[in-house]
Amino acid sequence: MxxxxxxxPADILPVLALNEGMGTFPMPDGSEPLRGKLKxxxxxxxxxxxxxxxxxxxxxxxxxxxxxxxxxxxxWRMAVFPDLYDNLVHDDILLRREGLGSAEIEKLQGNGEKVRRLCALLAASRRASPTPFFxxxxxxxxxxxxxxxxxxxxxxxxx
Incomplete structure (x- = not known):
């Protein structure tokens, strides 16, 4: 990081320290989570x-x-993103801990094929451009x- x-520096908070043993890096408090604000x-x-x-x-x-x-x-480029999406939306424990309800989780899980299709379209459009998405x-x-x-x-x- x-x-x-x-x-x-105006967009990414600074890393205050690095603990390689734990694979962590504390950062300053980022304030209110965006999800709560948008809800x-x-x-x-x-x-x-x-x-x-x-x-x-x-x-x-x-x-x-x-x-x-x-x-x-x-x-997390488009070639691998659909599998990452599927793994995330099927992690019910994480999603519930993050505040999502059953209906929200089911909706996310039902969008797997749509995500695959959109990622394929994005990947195809990116082949024409040198800038990959990640x-x-x-x-x-x-x-x-x-x-x-x-x-x-x-x-x-x-x-």
Whole structure:
């Protein structure tokens, strides 16, 4: 995360320390989780702004994928994303802990084929462009939130 935060100090919270033995890195409090804020009031403008920043960060690092993967970042490109999606949406314990109800989980699980189809379309469109799609995440990232449009460890925030 140190390598990701340095070029984007306004978007990615700094790593305060690194515990390689535990594979963890504490970061400053990111404030209120985005999921809770959006459940209160879903604001398309906030989501659009965050996704545009997230995409900008992805484009910046897209030419440096191999070094990022060697640092331990997960590969979430379109070729592997459908399987990652399936694994996540079938982890009922995690999803319930994150506050999702049975109906929400069933809806997510029912979208597996749609996700596969959309990923295939995105992957095909990306072949025409040199910029691959990937998500910034680490093996130890968790679903969480943040503040002021900051993105880190696969976490997006608003505040």
């Amino acid at each position: 140190v390598h990701l935060a340095t070029p984007f 209160e009031s879903y604001d398309l403008q906030i989501v659009g702004t965050l996704l545009n920043r997230y995409a900008s960060i992805q484009r910046t690092f897209s030419s440096q994928l191999d070094p990022l993967f060697m640092l331990g970042l997960d590969d 998500l910034l995440s680490s093996p130890h990232s968790q679903i969480s939130g943040c503040r002021r449009g900051r993105v880190w460890s696969g976490k997006i925030s608003s505040g």
